[in-house]
Amino acid sequence: MSDIAIFPWPPSDPAAIIHSDEQAIQAAKAVAALALGEAVVRDRERIYPLEALELFSRSGLGSISVPRVFGGGGLSYRTVMEVFRIISAADPSLGQIPQNHFALIQLLLDEGSQAQQQAIFSAVVQGQRLGNGGPEKNTRHTREVTARLRQHQDGLRLSGSKFYSTGALFADIIVTTALNDEGEAVMAFMPRKSVGLEIVDDWSGIGQRTTASGTIHLHEVRVDAALVIPVPAGDKPSLRGPVSQLIQAAIDAGIARGAFDEGCEFIRRHSRPWVDAGVERNSDDPHLQADVGRVYIELVAAESLLRRAASTLDAIDPALLDAQNAAYASIVVAEAKVLTTEIALKASEKLLEWGGSRATLGEHGLDRHWRNARTHTLHDPIRWKFHAIGNYYLNGQLPVRHAWI
Template sequence: MTQTASISEAARPVSGPNTQRVVTRIRDDAEALQAAHKLAAELVQQASDRDRTRRLPWDELDRYVRSGLWGITVPKQYGGAGASNVTLAQVFAIIAAADGSIGQIPQNHFYAVEILRVNGSEQQKRFFFERVLQGDRLGNALAELGTRNSNERKTRLTRDPDGVGYRINGRKFYATGALYADWVPTSVIDDDGVQQLAIVPRHAPGLSIVDDWTGFGQRTTGSGTALFDNVQVPVDAVLGFQASFARPTTVGPQAQLMHAAIDLGIARAAYDDLIVFVKTHSRPWVDAGVEKASEDPLTIHEVGNLSIQLHAAEALLERAARKVDLAAADPTDETVAAASIAVAEARVLSTDISLAAGSKLFELAGSQSTLAEHNLDRHWRNARTHTLHDPVRWKYFAVGNYYLNGKKPPRHGAI
């Protein structure tokens, strides 16, 4: 088989049943938020049924892409909106509130776009940013099972004997978005032991995406296995991955910001369903002496507590996003550390409120809320699954060590 000499010569892969995409070009932050609200109103309609039956959201993702939202962080000089991280976080929270699984799927797409912005060559930026603006989806083949820790990688990138390109061999898991992708950014270890990012066409010979995700939450993310069997990749489809953290960049804090926004969106969905159910289905406890569950003083107290936690998480998310924007404009050790810590603080609260809202929903709504036809447990399942992405206990440590001892957090994607 002849090695492809250039990424631009690779055939555009087909990701799903709708291969011809007419994509809106979003021009600014306001248009992005408007598009997100409009799309969310559509996605929420069958979110419960998709989760219940594990119906993969091919059509919904196609609508998401055609809305133009997947291209909002492409810099303006390359034809994108150059949206702020404040807007990016808001978009993620809006979509995740409508459907937690769909809310997570593009996280690694934006992660790859940011790595391209930070580390891509001019040729790579021009090519991939334009592909993104035309509707191509970037997936993810980063994490692996069976390694000593979550950051270790064994998938190899070896130079072809003719020197024209590379070959990839290895196995990935938690490959969120790869099933639906046009391109699969893949973390690989090169012959020098350095971690790189290879952007592989989804249907490249030797690449298999296995839909074996069995998590009890985030059920339609397709976060399963990616297998690489001597997969060919051209030289200009490889860019620095480890280099994204060798110097101060916003790759890490932006990735974590999106995760916090996903958790916040899941929390909003649980909170909203709690309010509706208590008002329309629940009965007051006999000792409350009231006619409606919504008049129960202890229920009112708990809803007040949840409301405060939710609003605090929203405020910290916006604060963190502004810090990431400042770091993107001036990436120094100090600004990136401050952004990482602010995002860690937001992730603590977004984790807490997403789990609390999903649990309190049942406590306050009562036994009826556990009936299968309501499928309200999806909120807690989604929150519990997604918040395990990396341990919140280490965020407390990073924050405390920063303020108490002046220690900057390590630079990687899991802070």
């Protein structure tokens, strides 16, 4: 097997290996603390969280889900989820950047050969980041693939354009989907600096503004045949969907927690009580207290279902994975995703209501919470989560298998 282009960290600043849940949580808190300080300015001016992202990788967080046999931390899904939740409470754009990195690690665990796992996981453990070439921009839906991986005399060449390529601009290895000469969907791994691979920084979303989720153009990019993985059949049991969705839900839960905490702080420090409340401080308004209490209960409920979902994934023995427990994993994660979506939107809107008119001033940047929540929760609509959950419990119908369920 040929080597994937590896760019190791300088010897004076190597990527660490995290061996325990406690280490991972402390590392995530350190990244979050670094990210929080300039979060408002970065969002306003679209400044990328490069320093915090480098700390994420150097600290070893990028390899916590890589099995220990390959040199990684081999930590639980629950810890992975908590890492994303903690970081996203400070800056959900930073939280979203490595989301596909972890989803691709799961794809390799599910579908990669031992040689592929060894090559790519070794790069990840050294500190390299995986970034996705997302779906095509103008197709009927996200699963329609138009990019082509064709066999030429000198090897495989990949051509096409991708959008929603979150993490690609900051990655060392790019991964994307294409159709091969037989019309089969495959995942191709290639070095970020491959000739013919162009990343266009054209993401203009109202929220998640610093994820750089823009366009990738692929112009006859050379692909190593040893680094091509068939996309699994739709009926094959897999944890790829539940793991990807768990992380998405963790990002939303982080947005909700960040909005709630900053909303409470704004009430205490900056807001004025309503004229009829008869109190000196807005935080003493009984109606406001009750509203905060209601939102807090919904937040804790969402976080509880999220932890339950992660624990469900941890309880599944990969050797015993079948259609039934893979489906149950998707359903349990979907239940959490419904609540994290709803509370992210609710908390990010309520903080503006609680703070009053001055909460809308640009200097505070509180609107970023709602913009981030609204943008990120569009990733996969919860109306289809409700459908899958209801059909499962009512009719015993297993959900479809893909990365969005």
